[in-house]
Structures are given as structure tokens and as C-alpha cells.
Amino acid sequence: MKVLVIGGTGMFGSRLCELLARDGHEVTIASRRKPNPQFATEMIEFTHQEFDRDGPLSGFERYDVIADAAGPFHAYGDDPYRIAEAAIGAGVHYFDLCDNAEFCQGIGALDEAAKAAGVTVASGMSSVPAVSSSAVEALCAGQTPLMIETAILPGNKAPRGRAVVESILNQTGMNYSEVQSGQKQSVRSWSEPKSYNMGEYKRQGWRIEVPDQRLFPDHFDCPNVSFRAGLELGVMRYGLGVLSFLRSKLGFGIPNWFVSLMMAGAKALEPFGTDRGGMIVEVTVPQGDGFIRKKWVMRAENGDGPYTPTIAIRAACRNMSALNAGAGPALSLIPLAQVEACFEGLDIETERTQAADVPIFRQVLGASFDILPDPIKATHNAVTPRAFKGMASVTRGTGVLARVAALLFGFPPTQQSIEVEVKKIPDGRGERWLRRFGTRVFKSYLCPNDHVMTERFGALTFELDLNVRNGALHFPVKRGRLGFIPIPRFMLPQSIASEVDIEGVFHFDVLLKAPTGATLVHYKGWLKQT
Numbered sequence: 180m181k182v183l184v185i186g187g188t189g190m191f192g193s194r195l196c197e198l199l200a201r202d203g204h205e206v207t208i209a210s211r212r213k214p215n216p217q218f219a220t221e222m223i224e225f226t227h228q229e230f231d232r233d234g235p236l237s238g239f240e241r242y243d244v245i246a247d248a249a250g251p252f253h254a255y256g257d258d259p260y261r262i263a264e265a266a267i268g269a270g271v272h273y274f275d276l277c278d279n280a281e282f283c284q285g286i287g288a289l290d291e292a293a294k295a296a297g298v299t300v301a302s303g304m305s306s307v308p309a310v311s312s313s314a315v316e317a318l319c320a321g322q323t324p325l326m327i328e329t330a331i332l333p334g335n336k337a338p339r340g341r342a343v344v345e346s347i348l349n350q351t352g353m354n355y356s357e358v359q360s361g362q363k364q365s366v367r368s369w370s371e372p373k374s375y376n377m378g379e380y381k382r383q384g385w386r387i388e389v390p391d392q393r394l395f396p397d398h399f400d401c402p403n404v405s406f407r408a409g410l411e412l413g414v415m416r417y418g419l420g421v422l423s424f425l426r427s428k429l430g431f432g433i434p435n436w437f438v439s440l441m442m443a444g445a446k447a448l449e450p451f452g453t454d455r456g457g458m459i460v461e462v463t464v465p466q467g468d469g470f471i472r473k474k475w476v477m478r479a480e481n482g483d484g485p486y487t488p489t490i491a492i493r494a495a496c497r498n499m500s501a502l503n504a505g506a507g508p509a510l511s512l513i514p515l516a517q518v519e520a521c522f523e524g525l526d527i528e529t530e531r532t533q534a535a536d537v538p539i540f541r542q543v544l545g546a547s548f549d550i551l552p553d554p555i556k557a558t559h560n561a562v563t564p565r566a567f568k569g570m571a572s573v574t575r576g577t578g579v580l581a582r583v584a585a586l587l588f589g590f591p592p593t594q595q596s597i598e599v600e601v602k603k604i605p606d607g608r609g610e611r612w613l614r615r616f617g618t619r620v621f622k623s624y625l626c627p628n629d630h631v632m633t634e635r636f637g638a639l640t641f642e643l644d645l646n647v648r649n650g651a652l653h654f655p656v657k658r659g660r661l662g663f664i665p666i667p668r669f670m671l672p673q674s675i676a677s678e679v680d681i682e683g684v685f686h687f688d689v690l691l692k693a694p695t696g697a698t699l700v701h702y703k704g705w706l707k708q709t
Contacts, residue, residue, distance in 0.1 A: 180496060183242045185209045185230060185262065186249030190340035191276055191305075195248055195489035196225055201524065204496060207242070232262060239269035244499075246304075246492055247275035250342035252282040263289055263506070267296045272499065274304040274492045274509075279346065280355075283308065283390040289506035300506035301495070306331055306458060307389040307406070309491035309509035310518055314460035315399060317515035318473040318531070325470070326403040326463040326563040327395055330375050332382035335411040335452025337484050339445055341438065347387065347408075348433045348441060351419055352426025355388040359564040359604070360709065361402035369423035372416070373407060373606055377457050378476060378530070383416060384409040390508060398510050403563045411452040415445070454482040463536055463562055470562045472536040475515075480526040493521045536562040539610055540645070542627040547647045552680035555652055557708070564604045567685075571599040571704025573616060580693040581700065588636055589621035590700040599704055616702070631657075638662050643674070652678040654689075670694050681705070 182199055186192040187208030196206045209230035228238070232249070239245055245266040252259070252275070259282055266273035267289060277283050286302040293300040303309055311329045318324075347369075356363040369385045384407030395404040410416045425431075457478040463470055479487065494513045495502060502512060519529050540559035541548045548556065558567070575581055575593045584590060591597065600615040609626030624635045632643045642658040654676035659666040673692040678685065688703040 180243040180499070181205045181207070181241065182244045182246060182496065183207050183209050183228070183239070185232070185245065185247045186342075187225065189248060189342065190338050190485055191488050192248030194486050195246060195276075195492060198486065198489055198493045198521075199496060200225070202493065202497060236262065236265035239266055239271055242271055244272045244274065244496060247273070247277075248489075250277065250279075250346065252277040252279040252346075255282065260286060260289060263300050263302075264292070267292050267298060267300060267506075270296050270298060272298045272502075273300045274495060275302050276305040276488050276492075277302045278305055278307055278389050278488075280388050280390045280393045283508045284393050287507045293506035294504045297504045299495075299499070299502040299504060301502075301509040301512060302507075303390050303509040304491040304495065304512075305488040305509075308391050308394055309512060310458070310487065311391055311460055312395070312398070312510045313491075313513050313515040313518050314475040315395070315462055316511045318460065318462045318475055319399070319464060322464045324399055324401045324462040324464055326405075326461075327391070327399065327401050328405050328407075328461045329391055330373075330382075330384040330407040330409065330459050331456075332375060332377065332384055332409040332458070333411070333456035333484050334454050334479075334482075335415075336449060336454035337456055337482060339442070341442060344442055344445070345433075345438050347419075348422075348438060350388055351433075352423040354427075355392070357386075357392045358396040358402060358404050360566040360602070362566065362709065367423060367427050369419050372420070375407075375409075375459055377459065377478060379478070380455075382409050382411065382457070385416065385420065394508050394510060411456070412448060415448065454484075455480045456484040458487065466535075470536040470538075471533055472562070473531065473533040475529065475531050477527060477529045483525045483527055486525050486527070490518055490521045494518055497521070538562055539605075539625060539627045539632070543630055543632045543645050544647065545630070550647060551652060552650055554680045554683060554685040555678050558678070558685050558706070561603075562605055564602070566603075566709045567601045567706035568709050569599050569704055569706035571597055571616060571687075571702050573597060574698070574701040576693075576698040576700060578693075578697050580695070580697060584691075584693075584699045589619060591616035591619040591621075591702070599702075599706070601706060641671075641674075650680065654678075672699065 182204050184192050184196050187196045188210050199206050207226040207228050209228045211231055247262055263273045283303040289300055315327055350368045353368050354365045355368060357366045366386050368387050372383050372385050374381050374383050387408045389406050391406050392404050395401055460475045461472060463472050491513055494517045538560050573591045573594050575585060575590060597617045602613040604611045609624055611624050613622045626633050632645050634641050634643055638661055640660050641656050644655045644657040646653050654674055656671055656674040659671050675690040678687050684705050686705045690701045691699040693699055
């Protein structure tokens with residue numbers, strides 16, 4: 180086939196040209212300037228066509244496929260689908276490597292025109308959503324997933340194109356929506372880091388928006404979808420974290436000189452880190468009375484990671500007859516087996532694993548979990564994010580210790596009737612609990628540790644002696660520590676906390692006392708899952 184690659188001299192475009200040429204396709208590079216043979220000798224073998232996306236779009240009819248590997252797609256102006264429309268008008272197929280959620284989602288507006296022309300127009304023929312959706316499809320094997328989580332974690336020595344850097348910086352610190360517990364939640368881009376086990380090494384990923392969060396909830400009927408991306412070097416990850424925080428507070432833009440500065444900084448740090456990276460896709464599905472987590476891991480060595488975004492187009496061009504006419508995001512277009520077959524000739528390996536995913540309270544309570552009343556059991560028998568709402572009353576202590584505790588932990592003030600919301604967010608090891616009483620929020624982290632539940636409030640960690648007694652679940656404090664320093668027993672707070680079933684509704688009653696016996700806070704009420 181004859182393929183025109185727009186942006187064929189860029190980081191991803193050049194690799195796409197290379198792979199298509201290996202498969203015997205006739206490749207033409209479209210760019211404003213011819214490749215400089217002094218710096219891009221491998222590009223000389225390809226025919227070059229001068230191209231300006233804002234200029235006349237003619238000659239597309241000479242090709243079978245138009246592949247846009249340029250970007251950044253968020254900066255395509257008031258007529259973002261101009262190239263795709265020209266391809267449809269010329270009767271040729273169109274693919275792009277877009278990872279911008281709005282652009283990718285919006286291309287469906289061209290569906291009728293593409294069908295009438297008998298061509299395939301697919302946006303997001305990249306690592307996301309094309310490869311990620313193929314992995315989800317294969318992992319689910321016909322089941323409806325309860326949760327989908329994806330992360331892309333490149334090595335530091337992997338080259339970075341300006342379009343990619345600009346795209347990341349443009350959204351850093353901005354809010355976007357993710358579906359959690361079936362509801363849209365506002366998330367700050369480049370926040371909430373999480374560690375991922377890639378098998379031979381671990382990497383950290385941070386929340387950022389890609390098309391998956393907008394498209395997967397409906398496409399896979401999934402109530403929980405998240406995505407993270409990472410950088411290998413801590414100075415770069417946490418530097419972006421600081422930028423995200425400052426930009427969320429101050430709201431400044433990202434000028435071109437700042438992008439150039441970040442490119443220069445990344446170049447200076449290039450000798451550090453490794454040239455290996457990867458991608459991970461996880462799905463959680465029900466299995467009998469429990470849950471199972473399935474994982475697809477792709478690991479790239481020797482700098483071959485940047486080929487991954489080009490693989491979906493390579494696979495499509497190998498079997499164009501399998502694609503239907505129409506326009507839309509690249510969702511489940513290419514079977515995973517065909518995607519993996521296109522890694523041939525590259526230092527890339529994949530593997531699939533699966534394991535039982537046991538709720539943390541079941542891990543600690545064991546057989547006692549099964550004798551809990553149904554409303555209590557249902558609250559804790561989950562491995563995906565969930566949210567609860569209800570009403571509560573709060574009584575806060577009046578002493579100095581009560582005021583200090585309220586300041587440290589964010590306990591709400593005394594109120595007889597207040598709306599309460601609790602969100603429980605698993606992360607693979609434990610659960611983060613966010614409790615909102617009115618406008619006041621306080622949070623903790625619960626984690627099973629050798630059949631004991633620990634709950635951490637900042638630097639304070641407490642061991643809870645969970646037990647089921649008289650049809651109620653009790654949470655007494657057994658031990659505590661400040662950082663790594665054990666807290667003497669006589670200095671431990673008293674926790675008289677329980678969860679009970681009252682007429683089929685989950686109720687909670689939490690009384691926290693200082694070591695002296697003085698009340699710190701007492702809150703009680705009911706919750707129902709939203």
C-alpha cells in the first residue's frame with residue numbers, strides 16, 4: 180500500500196515509517212522541510228512531499244492511507260479535522276496517533292461521511308486508546324469489567340518529541356474528569372502518584388488525561404477507569420508535581436519558551452536512568468463470590484519503547500480488509516494477538532497474569548467476614564472505588580486535646596444533622612478513605628498487614644484489632660506509632676467504634692477518646708452506597 184505519513188520525521192512518525200517500510204509498504208514523508216541528511220540519514224530512503232497542514236490539501240488520492248503522526252492535536256485550531264475530512268474527500272483511509280481526549284472523541288462527527296466514502300477514519304491509533312482497548316478486550320474475554328487501570332511508564336533515555344512534552348505540560352495542573360464508582364470525579368492532572376510492578380522493576384505513575392477515561396466507561400460499560408503516566412527520574416516526576424500544584428493554584432499558561440526550557444532540561448538529564456520502559460493494563464472482573472485481577476504487561480528494552488505508539492497503525496495496514504468503514508476513536512479495532520505480532524523485530528515482550536483480588540477486610544477477618552450482616556459485608560466486600568452518602572451527627576470534645584486533634588485530623592465541628600459522604604479508593608495494597616462531613620474532609624489509609632488492619636492518619640499509624648461480636652464489626656485500637664516510633668500503650672487513644680445493621684441499613688458509631696478518657700470526637704450515622 181501507499182502510505183503518506185504526516186510528521187514522518189518526528190519521534191513517532193520516523194518509527195512508523197520504518198516499520199511500514201519493513202512490511203513492504205511504499206512510504207512517503209509529508210513535512211514542511213525535507214529531512215536533513217546530516218542528522219536523519221535513515222529518512223533519505225523515503226520519498227518526501229512538502230506539506231503544510233494549514234495550506235492546500237491536495238494529492239491525497241494518490242495514497243491508500245493517510246497517517247497523521249504530527250500533533251500536538253490539542254493545538255489544531257478551529258478546524259481540527261481538516262486533514263481527516265480531506266482524506267475522506269479523496270476516498271482514502273485516515274489514522275492518527277492522537278492521545279488528546281477531546282480530539283479523539285470528537286472525530287465521530289465524521290462517521291456518516293466516512294461510511295459514505297467507504298473508508299476507515301480512526302483517531303487514537305496509538306498506545307491509547309488503540310492498544311490499551313485491545314488489551315482490555317482480551318483480558319475481559321467477554322466479561323464486563325468492574326475496573327480498568329492503565330499506565331505508561333517510559334525509561335528516561337527514551338527520546339521525547341516536542342509535541343509529547345507540550346501535550347503533557349499543557350494539561351499539567353488542570354482538572355479533568357474520571358469515572359469512579361460510576362460517577363464523574365474531578366481529578367488534577369499529574370497528581371496522586373502510584374507505584375506499579377513491571378515484573379523486573381517498579382515505576383511510579385501519575386494521573387493524567389488520555390482518551391481512555393472518556394471513552395472506556397461507555398465502551399466497556401465500566402464504572403471505574405483510570406490512567407497514569409510516569410517518568411523514570413524522581414527529579415522530573417516531582418518537578419512536574421510541583422508545577423501541577425502551582426498551576427492549579429495560580430492558573431498560568433505554558434508559553435513556548437517554557438516548553439523549550441523543559442526540553443533542554445530533559446536533554447541534560449538524558450544520560451541518567453535507563454532505556455527500558457513499559458505499559459501495563461489491568462482489569463478487575465467478578466469471579467463467583469470474589470474478584471480476579473487480570474494484567475497485561477508490555478516491557479520494552481534497548482530504547483524500543485517509542486515504537487509502541489506506532490504498532491496499531493502497523494497492524495491495521497497489515498489487514499485493512501478487516502476494518503469497517505466509518506469514523507470514530509480507535510476502540511477495540513485491532514485484536515491483541517495482531518498487536519503483539521507487530522512487535523516482531525523489536526526488543527519488546529508481553530505477558531499476561533491473573534490473581535485473586537481479595538477485599539482488605541476479608542483478608543484480615545478471614546472466616547469471620549462471612550458472618551457479618553449483609554449491609555456491613557456489602558460495604559467492605561469490594562476491590563474497586565466506591566462511594567457512600569448518608570446523614571450523621573457530630574459531637575466534638577471541648578478540651579485542649581480535642582482542639583489539637585481536630586486541627587491535626589480535620590475532624591468536623593459539632594452538628595446534630597450533617598450530610599456525610601465516604602469514598603473508599605483501593606490501590607492494590609490498601610484503601611484510601613475520604614470522609615466528608617458537610618464541607619469538612621478528613622482522610623486515612625487502611626492497609627492489611629499480616630492479618631492485622633492498620634489505619635494511617637499522616638505520620639500516625641494505628642493497629643486495629645478488628646473483630647465481629649454480636650453481629651457488629653468493632654475497631655478497637657491495639658497499637659500505634661508515630662512514624663517508626665512506637666507509642667506507649669498508656670498514651671494510645673481509645674477507639675470505641677462499631678458498624679451495625681439497623682433494619683437493613685448500614686450504621687456507624689465512632690467515639691474517639693484521649694488517653695485521659697476525654698472525648699476527642701464522636702460521630703455516628705448511616706450510609707448507603709451511591
